[in-house]
Structures are given as C-alpha cells and as structure tokens.
Amino acid sequence: MTDADLPALVRQEGGRVLATLIRLTGDMAMAEDAVQDAVVRALERWPHDGIPANPAAWLTTVARNRALDLIRREADRTRKESAAVLLDQVVNRMAEPLSDSVVRDDQLRLLFTCCHPALAPDARVALTLRTLCGLSTVEIARLFLVEDATMGQRISRAKKKIETARIPYRVPADHELPDRLPAVLATVYAVVTAGHHAPEGEQHDRADLAREGVRLARLLHELMPDEPECAGLRALSLATYARRDARVDAAGEVVLLAHQDRRRWHVDEIEEADRVLQRALTRRRPGPYQVQAAIACLHGMAESFEATDWPQIASLYAELERLAPSPVVRVNRAVAVAEVEGTEVALALLADVEADLARWHLFWSTKAEMLARLGRVAEAVEAFEAALGCSPNDSDRRHLQRRVAEVSRQ
Amino acid sequence: MPRYAALIYEPATTEGQGTEEEWAAIMAGHETFSAAAGAAGVIVGGEALQPTSTATTIRRSGGPFGDHVVTDGPFAETKEVLGGFYLLECADLDEAVRWASQIPGDLVEVRPVIDFSQM
Numbered sequence: 001m002t003d004a005d006l007p008a009l010v011r012q013e014g015g016r017v018l019a020t021l022i023r024l025t026g027d028m029a030m031a032e033d034a035v036q037d038a039v040v041r042a043l044e045r046w047p048h049d050g051i052p053a054n055p056a057a058w059l060t061t062v063a064r065n066r067a068l069d070l071i072r073r074e075a076d077r078t079r080k081e082s083a084a085v086l087l088d089q090v091v092n093r094m095a096e097p098l099s100d101s102v103v104r105d106d107q108l109r110l111l112f113t114c115c116h117p118a119l120a121p122d123a124r125v126a127l128t129l130r131t132l133c134g135l136s137t138v139e140i141a142r143l144f145l146v147e148d149a150t151m152g153q154r155i156s157r158a159k160k161k162i163e164t165a166r167i168p169y170r171v172p173a174d175h176e177l178p179d180r181l182p183a184v185l186a187t188v189y190a191v192v193t194a195g196h197h198a199p200e201g202e203q204h205d206r207a208d209l210a211r212e213g214v215r216l217a218r219l220l221h222e223l224m225p226d227e228p229e230c231a232g233l234r235a236l237s238l239a240t241y242a243r244r245d246a247r248v249d250a251a252g253e254v255v256l257l258a259h260q261d262r263r264r265w266h267v268d269e270i271e272e273a274d275r276v277l278q279r280a281l282t283r284r285r286p287g288p289y290q291v292q293a294a295i296a297c298l299h300g301m302a303e304s305f306e307a308t309d310w311p312q313i314a315s316l317y318a319e320l321e322r323l324a325p326s327p328v329v330r331v332n333r334a335v336a337v338a339e340v341e342g343t344e345v346a347l348a349l350l351a352d353v354e355a356d357l358a359r360w361h362l363f364w365s366t367k368a369e370m371l372a373r374l375g376r377v378a379e380a381v382e383a384f385e386a387a388l389g390c391s392p393n394d395s396d397r398r399h400l401q402r403r404v405a406e407v408s409r410q
Numbered sequence: 411m412p413r414y415a416a417l418i419y420e421p422a423t424t425e426g427q428g429t430e431e432e433w434a435a436i437m438a439g440h441e442t443f444s445a446a447a448g449a450a451g452v453i454v455g456g457e458a459l460q461p462t463s464t465a466t467t468i469r470r471s472g473g474p475f476g477d478h479v480v481t482d483g484p485f486a487e488t489k490e491v492l493g494g495f496y497l498l499e500c501a502d503l504d505e506a507v508r509w510a511s512q513i514p515g516d517l518v519e520v521r522p523v524i525d526f527s528q529m
Contacts, residue, residue, distance in 0.1 A: 116503075165522045
C-alpha cells in the first residue's frame with residue numbers, strides 16, 4: 001500500500017461503515033458526521049500507527065463512539081424525553097454484535113433506501129454515489145456536469161425527504177421485490193452508463209464513474225445472489241466496462257463498435273461477465289439485464305464485427321423488445337437485423353419508431369448509415385443532417401460531418 | 411406514530427360533472443377503503459370537499475401577516491383540483507403509500523404532517 005492509496009481505502013471502507021451507522025443511529029446526517037470524523041482520525045493515525053487488521057471495524061468503533069457523543073450531547077442540551085429514549089435505543093442497538101452478514105445487509109438497506117421510488121431518479125443516482133461509493137458532492141457534480149450548489153441541493157433535498165417523509169431503512173420483503181428491485185437495478189446501471197456517455201474532456205472522471213458502477217453491480221449481486229437479474233446487471237456492467245479503452249481513440253474521438261480495436265478490450269473481464277451470466281441463466285428466470293448481458297458478451301467474444309453471431313444477437317434483441325419494449329431497443333434490434341435479414345428489413349423496423357425518436361441523433365445516424373449502404377445517397381445525407389440537427393456533442397458532431405463528406409463522395 | 415395527509419385530486423374538467431352512477435361507484439370505493447383502513451386503525455380523519463366553484467381565497471400581501479384580500483375561487487387555476495383528503499397514521503412512508511394506493515381517485519398525493527409535539 002502506498003500513501004496515495006490510503007485515502008481511497010479510507011473512503012471505500014468509510015462507505016461500508018456509513019450504512020451500519022445509519023441503521024444504528026436512525027439518522028443519516030448524524031451517521032455521516034460520525035463517519036466523517038472517523039475518516040479524518042484514520043487519515044491522521046494510520047500513516048503512523050499502520051493500517052489496522054480490520055479497517056472497517058476500526059472505523060466503525062470510532063464512528064460509533066462519536067455518534068454516541070453527539071446523541072448524549074443532544075440529550076443533555078434539550079433535556080427532552082424523546083432524546084433520552086433515542087439514546088437508550090441506540091446504546092442497545094450498538095451492544096449487538098456486528099457480523100459480516102449484518103454489515104452487508106446494512107449496505108443493501110441503504111441501497112434500497114437511496115433508490116426508493118419516492119425519490120427523483122437523478123437524486124437516487126447521486127445519493128447512491130454519495131453514500132455507498134463515498135464520492136463527495138463536488139465529485140458527483142463534476143460527473144453529471146452540474147453546478148456544485150445544484151448537486152448539493154439535490155442530495156440534501158433527497159436526504160431531507162428520507163427523514164421527513166420517513167422513507168424506511170429496510171430491504172423490501174420478497175413479495176415487494178418485483179416492484180422495488182427494478183429501480184435499484186436502473187440506478188446502478190445509470191451509474192455505469194453515465195460513465196460512458198459523459199461528454200468529452202472528462203475521460204478520467206468517466207472511467208472512475210463506470211468503475212464505481214461495476215463495483216456497485218458486483219456488490220448488489222453479492223448481496224442478492226438468488227436474483228438472476230442482479231447477476232445479469234453485473235455481467236452487463238462488466239462486459240460494457242471491458243471495452244472502455246477502445247471506445248475513444250487517442251484524439252478523443254468516439255469509436256463505434258464496428259471500428260473498435262478489439263485488442264484493447266479487457267478479455268479477462270468479458271470472460272468473467274460470461275461466467276456470471278451463464279450461472280444466472282441456469283435459474284431460468286430471464287429478464288432484460290440478462291438478455292442485454294448476453295448481447296454484450298456475444299459482442300465481446302466475437303473476433304471481429306463481421307464474425308459476430310448476428311442471428312443470435314438479432315433474436316436476443318427480439319426477446320429484449322418483448323421483455324422491455326422501447327424505441328431505443330428497436331433501433332438496436334434493427335442494427336442486428338440489418339446484418340441478418342438485410343438493410344431493407346431493418347429500415348422497415350426503424351420506420352415504426354421514427355416519430356418517437358425524431359429528436360435522438362443516434363436514430364438518424366443509424367438510419368443514415370443504412371441508407372448509405374443501399375446507395376441511397378441523397379436520403380442518407382438528409383438523415384445525417386437530421387442527426388446534426390439534434391445537437392449532438394462535439395465529438396459526435398465531427399463524426400457526423402465526416403460521414404456526410406464521405407457518403408457524398410460515393 | 412407519524413401522520414400522513416393523503417390528498418385526493420381530480421381533473422378540474424370533470425369536477426362535479428360525474429353521473430349519479432359514477433358518484434355511487436366512487437362512494438362505494440371510499441366505503442371499502444374506510445372499512446379496511448378504519449379496521450386497521452390507520453384513519454385519523456378526513457373530509458370530502460365541495461367543488462372549487464365554492465372556494466374562497468384569502469390572499470395576504472406583504473407576507474403572512476400582511477393586509478388580506480378575499481377573492482372568489484381557488485388560489486390557482488390548475489388542471490387538477492383537491493377533492494378531499496384522509497389523515498392517516500402509519501409507521502413509515504411505505505405503509506402510507508400502501509394504504510393511499512387503495513383510495514379511489516385520479517391522483518393521490520401523500521404528505522407527511524408536521525408533528526408539533528416534537529418541535
């Protein structure tokens with residue numbers, strides 16, 4: 001361990017401890033103060049005393065004592081019965097032993113609370129990064145390209161709602177999971193995809209964010225090993241993350257899947273994703289994340305774009321459209337169908353969703369590429385122009401302009 | 411035990427426009443809900459409100475203690491209007507939402523009630 005790794009270790013361990021402190025104190029703000037205090041102490045002490053054998057236990061003990069101080073002080077100050085009752089409850093809860101399984105359940109509770117449907121979707125992602133990944137408000141603001149103050153407000157409003165509306169701190173019962181798990185899966189996946197779609201110039205940050213997403217997906221799967229969709233999300237996240245180094249070229253330009261340098265893919269991660277997925281599939285409870293993971297793994301294991309198992313991918317997209325219909329899924333399916341049944345069939349699939357996706361540049365660029373393949377140059381250029389009219393980011397804009405020039409010369 | 415107000419909204423366009431059968435169906439829905447939530451001890455109070463055409467608004471200028479002007483109508487012309495409410499006593503938001511989702515109505519908003527004994 002180098003000195004540079006210490007803050008990262010403390011942050012990660014602090015994230016684990018926070019979930020437990022929230023349960024013990026029943027108060028997110030107080031738990032954060034207590035953990036923050038323990039983190040500061042760790043950064044002062046560990047460089048001299050060495051890293052303790054169990055860093056999380058060390059941090060928990062320090063944070064617990066700090067929380068008790070805070071509650072005692074509040075009870076003394078207000079002399080209210082409710083404060084004394086709270087102190088009793090917390091002391092009792094703290095007397096219970098902390099096994100590994102209790103600590104893991106605490107993290108799962110926190111994840112479900114952060115992803116509660118009563119919170120706005122963008123607040124769920126931010127709160128999850130703040131509490132479970134230990135990112136600072138400033139870091140999260142940078143990742144989502146909003147002002148620090150805006151992100152600070154978003155997070156504090158969400159915390160305030162959890163407290164005031166009493167959003168419970170618990171893992172939903174089995175019969176509630178079908179309603180509640182999708183929001184958790186979507187939040188974790190949003191962390192992963194935000195890592196790929198962040199605008200250019202933030203490459204370091206977006207790799208960090210995608211890595212946090214992969215870590216969360218793994219955590220969720222470890223905590224809910226019997227939910228095949230959690231395994232599916234983990235496999236999907238990992239297989240997508242494995243292509244990170246090929247997604248952007250040296251000049252910072254976006255490289256489409258067809259042109260990516262496959263030697264830059266992390267094959268070991270794709271293989272791990274496939275192992276996780278294959279085990280999940282044996283449970284025979286398919287879902288959208290397992291299907292998307294299967295598609296990502298098939299891409300990941302293909303020698304080249306041309307050698308990809310397109311018939312299999314096209315039928316997986318048809319399955320995905322059945323499980324989770326959306327215009328975007330239709331576009332992806334059309335791309336696969338073009339390789340199997342031909343471009344004309346694919347264009348017909350696109351026509352159904354043109355009205356829904358008229359403001360999405362990737363719809364128009366996909367359609368444009370298909371038209372170009374058929375030699376329908378004028379229509380292709382028109383579709384590229386429509387894509388440029390959807391205000392794509394600078395890198396996509398340059399790509400589209402280059403394609404207009406290339407296609408016009410055909 | 412925390413209390414939650416379940417506020418029942420309906421489209422302004424259909425407010426008070428229903429047929430007798432529709433009214434009867436909605437009332438039967440409320441009776442079913444009140445019987446279940448009442449037996450569980452969840453309902454602390456609640457009322458149905460007359461249409462917004464009967465509303466009177468008192469608006470103050472210059473803050474909450476300023477001069478007041480009484481005007482006809484609801485405070486804002488909105489697409490949805492408040493038709494009535496229940497006051498529910500529940501352990502947490504999940505329980506409140508579970509009960510509130512059984513209330514008939516186009517839209518039900520759940521709001522925690524301030525507990526003044528804790529202030």
